[in-house]
Amino acid sequence: AQKITQTQPGMFVQEKEAVTLDCTYDTSDPSYGLFWYKQPSSGEMIFLIYQGSYDQQNATEGRYSLNFQKARKSANLVISASQLGDSAMYFCAMREGEGAQKLVFGQGTRLTINP
């Protein structure tokens, strides 16, 4: 079974609208971490936001927030007031287990912001 599932291969959004990128995960370990990265066409993976499995509140970083629904095993990324520069690939990733060194990535979602 896939550890990280991103069901939206591509999304198109109007500038200034909010957008939600879906991510579901699969683990039986009670301790895990969830990450979102942005990859522009230049190739670099840019860290956006992190949510720990024991965190009580949803993580937020500027215009990015993580809608963490533990029972549903989902960790959707919400981008508010989208900008043209938000156009990129977005990857959800999971670190499974306390002290684990391995990150498992999803297939990614290509987000395009239209002017």
Place this chain on the structure above:
Amino acid sequence: ETGVTQTPRHLVMGMTNKKSLKCEQHLGHNAMYWYKQSAKKPLELMFVYNFKEQTENNSVPSRFSPECPNSSHLFLHLHTLQPEDSALYLCASSLRVADTQYFGPGTRLTVL
């Protein structure tokens, strides 16, 4: 320079060539990683180094040979590669192995 740097940014090599990819991090981190990103496949972890010691080899073929002389530098030595090895190779680092990983810009490798 700040962050994680990788050189070269682009590399074209024949199957009989030997080349090396270089990664350097200026973040004071202790763990470094090599990932492979092929078209239409998720990012795949290749190697992990923690305090210069290799702690993970994700069943990578021996034609890829990593080297970590110190906590700031990581190399990936390439020899007798195959066309299917063409991909974006990303280096990352983290303060400790379970911490957030920060990536370099990658090396786009084409094997002819």
